[in-house]
Amino acid sequence: MERDARIYVAGHTGLVGAALVRELDRRGYRNLVLAERARVDLREQAAVRDFYRETRPDYVFVAAAKVGGILANDSYPADFIYDNLMIATNLIHGAYEQKVEKLLFLGSSCVYPKFAPQPMQEADLLSGPLEPTNQWYAVAKIAGIKLCQAYRRQYGCNFIAAMPTNLYGPGDNFDLMTSHVMPALLRKFHEAKQADSPEVIVWGSGQPRREFCHVDDCAAACLHLMGVYDGEEIVNIGVGNDLSIRELAEIIRDIVGFQGEIVFDTGRPDGPPIKRVDTGVINALGWQPRIELEQGVRATYDWYVSYKADHRG
Ligand code: GFB
Numbered sequence: 001m002e003r004d005a006r007i008y009v010a011g012h013t014g015l016v017g018a019a020l021v022r023e024l025d026r027r028g029y030r031n032l033v034l035a036e037r038a039r040v041d042l043r044e045q046a047a048v049r050d051f052y053r054e055t056r057p058d059y060v061f062v063a064a065a066k067v068g069g070i071l072a073n074d075s076y077p078a079d080f081i082y083d084n085l086m087i088a089t090n091l092i093h094g095a096y097e098q099k100v101e102k103l104l105f106l107g108s109s110c111v112y113p114k115f116a117p118q119p120m121q122e123a124d125l126l127s128g129p130l131e132p133t134n135q136w137y138a139v140a141k142i143a144g145i146k147l148c149q150a151y152r153r154q155y156g157c158n159f160i161a162a163m164p165t166n167l168y169g170p171g172d173n174f175d176l177m178t179s180h181v182m183p184a185l186l187r188k189f190h191e192a193k194q195a196d197s198p199e200v201i202v203w204g205s206g207q208p209r210r211e212f213c214h215v216d217d218c219a220a221a222c223l224h225l226m227g228v229y230d231g232e233e234i235v236n237i238g239v240g241n242d243l244s245i246r247e248l249a250e251i252i253r254d255i256v257g258f259q260g261e262i263v264f265d266t267g268r269p270d271g272p273p274i275k276r277v278d279t280g281v282i283n284a285l286g287w288q289p290r291i292e293l294e295q296g297v298r299a300t301y302d303w304y305v306s307y308k309a310d311h312r313g
Contacts, residue, residue: 001029001059001226005101008033008057010042010091011064016106016164018171019219020061027223033057043086045093052098060103061222062091062144066137070203070271072178073134084140092147096157104226105148105161107141107234109211109277110134112163119278122163122234131272149232160229162222165238165277169215169296170303182212185249186301189256190308199261200253203268206246211276213239214291214300224287236277239289255298 001007007024011017012034024032033055040051042064066083073080088105095103112120113128125145130138148159168182176184185202192200221237229235243251249262291299 001223003028004031005029005058006031006033006056007059007061008055009061009063010035010087011062014063014065014067015167015169015172015215016218016222017061017063019169019215020063020222023216023219023223042090043083045086045090048090048094049097052094052100056098058101059226060091060095060100061226062088062103062105064091065106065141068173068178069180069184070133070269073137074132074269077136080134081136081140084137085143088140088144088147092144092151092159095159096151096155101158102226102230103148103157103159104222105144105159106222107145107161107163108137109163109165109236109238109275110138110272111141111145111234112275112277114272118274119238119240119276120236121278122236122281125234133269133271145234152232158230160225160231161234162225163234163236163277164218164221165211165213165236166275167215167218168212169300170307171215172300174304181210181245181248182297182300183304185252186256186297186304189249189252189258190301190305192260193256193258197260199263200249200258201263201265202245202249203265204245204270205266206249206262206264207244208270208272209242209244209274209276210248211238211240211242212248212293212296213237213289214296217289217291220290221282221287224285225282228285233281235281235285236279237282238277238279239293240279241293242274242276243293251294251297252301255294255301
């Protein structure tokens with residue numbers, strides 16, 4: 001990407017979008033196209049078309065999505081499939097109409113089958129049934145992948161798609177009902193320590209395994225792919241290791257300094273037993289993660305504590 005290129009980061013206030021803006025700033029890209037939701041509702045095709053005509057971006061990162069943890073996905077299926085289908089369709093079709101130079105669509109590791117062989121390879125896409133709790137979000141993301149591939153085949157659009165594993169980091173959603181496990185546990189252990197509570201409730205059995213990639217590593221991977229990758233196939237973004245939810249809870253307990261007990265609420269869903277992506281493709285393209293899990297969790301906790309101090313409520 002040329003230093004003066006117009007770069008649109010759709011979803012720039014979200015976890016990934018904000019990390020992309022930070023990384024682009026760090027690398028000296030100054031011509032960013034950013035729009036609050038109030039300026040353009042990405043679910044409205046005409047609004048997106050007008051926005052593209054007005055801003056004429058050269059590059060587009062599709063980091064806008066309706067996202068959430070296992071409970072949110074399971075509770076609001078219509079919202080997750082409709083919003084994400086509309087966002088993907090409007091941004092990808094609009095990029096074609098506007099003759100955007102290149103677009104990167106961000107999917108998720110949840111596009112892979114619930115029982116895909118581990119670690120999950122890009123070729124495993126659509127090889128089996130999806131995880132029921134987030135099938136709605138997954139189908140919308142798979143549609144986004146197929147849109148990128150179809151517009152490449154029919155119109156020659158250079159639209160690529162990346163599938164990040166579970167992400168965490170500063171700027172995450174810490175609402176206990178809609179968030180992912182990492183921010184939820186950071187908040188739960190923090191508040192339990194503050195209140196001197198005897199225990200922290202962790203959802204599920206604690207046995208599922210998850211892979212966690214810091215969002216700054218993910219942003220760097222996205223910029224790397226935008227620079228070097230022009231293929232039709234999806235590309236995974238991950239760190240090459242995973243841990244159980246029990247192990248994660250114990251790491252967070254120790255980082256926060258909580259002295260009480262961890263209690264597992266097996267009435268809550270576990271989701272897929274394991275969800276680790278194979279990173280052979282992106283590693284061969286020259287990218288490696290740099291942020292170790294404990295270092296990343298500690299930094300995210302420090303951010304959360306300082307953010308809470310600045311934003312009472
Ligand atoms: O992060 P999470 O909500 O989503 O849950 P998934 C991961 C695991 O952590 C599940 C357990 O086994 C949860 O039961 N868990 C334990 C908790 N305590 C908690 C808690 O307090 N909050 C939450 N949220 N989980 C998501 C998909 O699946 O992965 C999204 O739903 C997206 O669509 C994302 O794809 C990457 O990792 O199970």
